[in-house]
Amino acid sequence: RKGCAIVTGASSGLGLATAKALSETGKWHVIMACRDFLKAEKAAKSVGMPKENYTIMHLDLASLDSVRQFVDNFRRSGRALDVLVANAAVYQPTAKEPSFTAEGFELSVGTNHLGHFLLSRLLLDDLKQSDYPSKRLIIVGSITGNTNTLAGNVPPKANLGDLRGMAGGLNGINSSAMIDGGEFDGAKAYKDSKVCNMLTMQEFHRRYHEETGITFASLYPGCIATTGLFREHIPLFRLLFPPFQKYITKGYVSETESGKRLAQVVSDPSLTKSGVYWSWNKDSASFENQLSEEASDAQKARKVWEVSEKLVGLA
Numbered sequence: 409r410k411g412c413a414i415v416t417g418a419s420s421g422l423g424l425a426t427a428k429a430l431s432e433t434g435k436w437h438v439i440m441a442c443r444d445f446l447k448a449e450k451a452a453k454s455v456g457m458p459k460e461n462y463t464i465m466h467l468d469l470a471s472l473d474s475v476r477q478f479v480d481n482f483r484r485s486g487r488a489l490d491v492l493v494a495n496a497a498v499y500q501p502t503a504k505e506p507s508f509t510a511e512g513f514e515l516s517v518g519t520n521h522l523g524h525f526l527l528s529r530l531l532l533d534d535l536k537q538s539d540y541p542s543k544r545l546i547i548v549g550s551i552t553g554n555t556n557t558l559a560g561n562v563p564p565k566a567n568l569g570d571l572r573g574m575a576g577g578l579n580g581i582n583s584s585a586m587i588d589g590g591e592f593d594g595a596k597a598y599k600d601s602k603v604c605n606m607l608t609m610q611e612f613h614r615r616y617h618e619e620t621g622i623t624f625a626s627l628y629p630g631c632i633a634t635t636g637l638f639r640e641h642i643p644l645f646r647l648l649f650p651p652f653q654k655y656i657t658k659g660y661v662s663e664t665e666s667g668k669r670l671a672q673v674v675s676d677p678s679l680t681k682s683g684v685y686w687s688w689n690k691d692s693a694s695f696e697n698q699l700s701e702e703a704s705d706a707q708k709a710r711k712v713w714e715v716s717e718k719l720v721g722l723a
């Protein structure tokens with residue numbers, strides 16, 4: 409049978425390119441888990457995805473009710489789940505004030521981390537039940553949360569501190585909207601959310617890899633300077649960022665190429681190692697990359713896991 413992969417945020421950028429790459433192999437059925445059904449349908453058609461190889465299902469990661477509803481709908485579809493790709497993200501680098509999810513969590517961490525945390529925890533059971541030979545849970549990370557890299561050292565740097573804001577609910581009322589308890593900063597909130605993504609992948613690996621055989625992985629797909637991620641940035645930035653990445657940092661990667669990379673992490677028989685953060689070199693060959701000290705701190709990973717469980721109502 410075909411493999412079945414859920415890809416969140418498959419309506420644009422990396423998620424769409426990945427969905428396209430997988431659907432074209434004919435070996436995968438892709439569940440495009442998207443908040444905007446019409447946009448997703450148009451996107452799938454515009455890139456020419458074979459229609460028998462995908463299904464669009466509604467998922468708004470900024471609402472935990474929607475996450476639970478999505479899981480119910482998916483289960484009702486009767487499909488087995490072989491791979492889950494947590495890809496969707498919001499980035500609000502110019503926001504002066506925080507915005508919030510349905511449950512009142514700061515939007516970037518609430519969507520990118522907490523929504524995906526609940527989704528992955530609930531769907532772990534479905535992955536366990538699948539009889540697919542190589543089951544995987546992939547959480548898209550980023551270089552920007554990694555302070556052991558040049559890009560990760562551009563201020564404001566990611567820093568989860570002692571998690572006091574997160575423990576307080578990230579609601580901006582009786583707790584800070586930021587994980588470390590500091591002043592709101594949209595760019596930092598995004599980077600912090602990516603650190604949570606990378607820590608969550610490792611904690612999944614520690615807790616469940618041996619028992620389930622599921623591969624847990626994260627990746628940095630390269631700088632895809634043209635995606636919608638930068639939609640809220642100032643126009644001058646959006647104009648200069650792609651050529652800057654292309655010619656100066658040389659970290660630039662096209663959406664198509666980034667989609668092939670993520671599709672590789674989904675299905676390549678040689679990328680089955682669990683607990684790994686994949687990156688690609690200049691020749692587009694994959695290698696196991698090192699995470700920064702904070703993004704590989706086992707104690708912090710456990711703490712993020714435990715606090716997140718409380719916030720999403722699993723503990």
Ligand code: NDP
Nearest residue numbers: 417419420421422468469470495496497631632635636637
């Ligand atoms: P895009 O903005 O193009 O795609 C983000 C996707 O997430 C969109 O499909 C968007 O939906 C979806 N999304 C946002 N909020 C929600 C929500 N509440 N519920 C469901 N879906 C939502 O960005 P990219 O493709 O660049 O980003 C994809 C991933 O790649 C992210 O995890 C990002 O951190 C990571 N990444 C990107 C890099 C880059 O250079 N671009 C570099 C490193 C990592 P909609 O279409 O409706 O807006």
